[in-house]
Amino acid sequence: MLNLEGKVYVITGASRGIGRAMAMKLASHGAAVVVAAKSDKPHPKLPGTIHSVCDEILATGQRALPLQLDVRQEASVQQMAERVEAEFGRLDGLINNAGAIRLTNVECTPVRKYDLMFQVNNRAVLLCAQALLPLMRRSGGGHILNLSPPINLDPKWFKDYGPYTTTKYGMSMLTLGMAEEFRGDNIAVNSLWPKTTIATDAVKYEAGGEQLFAVSRTPQIMADAAYTILSQPTTQLSGELLVDEDLLRRFGQTQFDHYAYQPGTTEFFTDLFLDRP
Incomplete structure (x- = not known):
């Protein structure tokens, strides 16, 4: 496996869930990780902050920088970019993991919720890329990874979740x-x-409830897939809309049982935007 020692990665929305798992995975292979998220203080319902994740990484002997970040605010994103350069002097990758979700149709989606989803899911990708691109160029290149789906034009995804679908x-x-x-x-x-x-808080509170955890996987599969992508030469893997299990199979992995949230589960709930078997 590729050693990431000396490399630096920014992960947005990294205080919990998939973002935290990715941060821990990259750090376990030697990377320095910028843990960027809004949560710098404990939330009554949502565990994890930028500081708790950094403490976990620092306990392993790797470098980590907690940065409070509001991806909706251009000034906040620019300050993040300046801090990364001042602290590390280089950047090898950006993972746009921060997300907002509301699974409602056009009629039932408040405009303020749509604005939030557009700002966090879509506009933030542009803001973060623009802010960090100069440093990544000066570092000799790298990877940008967006957490978004293959584009499935089946009308059902637009009928029930049109506002969310368009932002993703x-x-x-x-x-x-x-x-x-x-x-x-x-x-x-x-x-x-x-x-x-x-099995994340987004699923728990917005996409079916905790009962869906029984047919879900842990965030570790996304972390392993992200590490696999970031390990590839930039000239050999780019411009693809990838699915975690398919990507890992493509690179030789055959065992997936250990990703089950509930050990022993063999049938899982297919995620949004993917055709069910």
Whole structure:
């Protein structure tokens, strides 16, 4: 496996769930991780802060920097970029993991909720890429990874979740565009999406409740897939909308039982935007 010692990665939304798992995975392979998220103080319902995740990483002997970040605010994103350069002087990858979700149709989605989803899911990808691109270029290139799905044009995804769907597909379209735009800069851009639901707070509170955990996987599969992507040469993997299990199989992994949230589970709930078997 590729040693990431000396490399630096920014992960947004890294205080819990998939972002935390990715931060721990990259740190376990020697990377320094910028843990960027809004949560700098404990939440009554949602465990984890930027400081708790950094403490976990520091306990392993690796470097970590907690940064409070509001991806909706251009000034906050720019300050984050300046702090990363001052602290590390380089950047090898950006993972746009921060997300907002509201699974309602057009009629039932308050405009303020749509604005939030657009700002966090879509606009933030552009803001973070713009702010960090100069440092990544000066570092010789790297990876941008967006957590967004393959673009499935089945009308059912637009009928029931149109507002959310358009913001996530917008991220995927930015992936395709940036992959071509930054190809000459030795910067690979890809998207990653889970094949099954993942046992996170987003699923617990917005996508079916804790009972869905029984047919979900842990965030570790997304972390392993992200590490696999970031381990590839930028010239060999870019401009793809990837699915975690499919990507890991492509690179030789055959065992997936250990990712089950509930040990022994063999049937899982297929995630949004993917055709069910």
